[in-house]
Amino acid sequence: MDKKYTILIIDDKSENLHYLNTLLNEKEEYQVRATTDSNFAINSSKLNPPNLILLDIKMPNLDGFEVCKLLKKEENLKDIPIIFISALDDVQSKVKAFEEGGVDYITKPFEKEEVLARIKTQLNIFESKKTISNLLEQQDFFLKKIIHEMNTPLSIISLNIDNLESNLGYKEEFETIKASSKSLSSIYNDLYYLSKKEKRVSQMSHINLMRFLSSRLAFFDEMANVKNIDMSLDIHEEFDIFMDSYELERVIDNTLSNAIKYSFEDSNIDIILEKKEDFYKLEIKNEGIQIADTKVIFNAYYQQKDKNVGFGLGLNIVKEICDKYEIEIIVSSINNQTSFTYIFPENLIYKGNR
Structure with missing residues (x-):
């Protein structure tokens, strides 16, 4: 069976890597990559992004906070959930972990069920965010499509009503059609504003x-x-x-x-x-x-x-x-x-x- 999610573990202690690797490989939906080298982990992630990262804090050369900061600077990595894993159990370390962009914090020694539950929760949240992002992209496309399709018929209605009124004179029905056209035009302008507001320069x-x-x-x-x-x-x-x-x-x-x-x-x-x-x-x-x-x-x-x-x-x-x-x-x-x-x-x- 193909592995669904790739999980990258970064920890300078080989015994921690071995434990987590064994634990996660029990689940068929996980493919595990593990390393003690922070720089290697960052470079490999740029080329082949994982779905989730388990990141130790106390490491030589680059600590976990600095690694997280570097990962979040990369466009294709900034949304990947990072769970900090550490023996540090003080409030300051936990607060800093979240401030640097972590989504969760697991303290050592690891509890098997806790690790699996937290990973599953964060992957579900990550998938939900991707789904929402895709829906928003589709909504944006749909909005732009509606705007494009509305503009021409609105112009045709307005032009033809004016021509009919010039030829036939005032009629109450023309007023009603023009009023409805103005109402649609206002809606069109609202949709146009929404579609352009992020890029439009005032x-x-x-x-x-x-x-x-x-x-x-x-x-x-x-x-x-x-x-x-x-x-x-x-x-x-x-x-x-x-x-x-x-x-x-x-x-x-x-x-x-x-x-x-x-x-x-x-x-x-x-x-x-x-x-x-x-x-x-x-x-x-x-x-x-x-x-x-x-x-x-x-x-x-x-x-x-x-x-x-x-x-x-x-x-x-x-x-x-x-x-x-x-x-x-x-x-x-x-x-x-x-x-x-x-x-x-x-x-x-x-x-x-x-």
């Missing part, structure tokens, strides 16, 4: 918030019209902020789209820009379904149990961006009156000439 610029909000209100106009919602922009203080416009768009669009989605028909959404004492704020208020717990709505895929309310990934993205810029978020939802308030830190406010 493009910082001075943004006049009043003009920016006006353009986003125009974008969501059809969505609001379908529910006969009146959106008003109330400017008490006009100011500019210094941030990435695409990230600002994700914050504004997700807040507005949720406000429209969960507002009652024939209601109002108020967007207020003002300065209060020594801080600048943006507040978006709507009349609609009350949020039961404002503390958890920024969790990804949050669903409100008693009502058909779910915020997906949008508000999770909002929270992530606001945390990046240290923008404070205050959410209030009482008696079907909900408000999202964004308080901008001083370093984001642009005080130059507009």
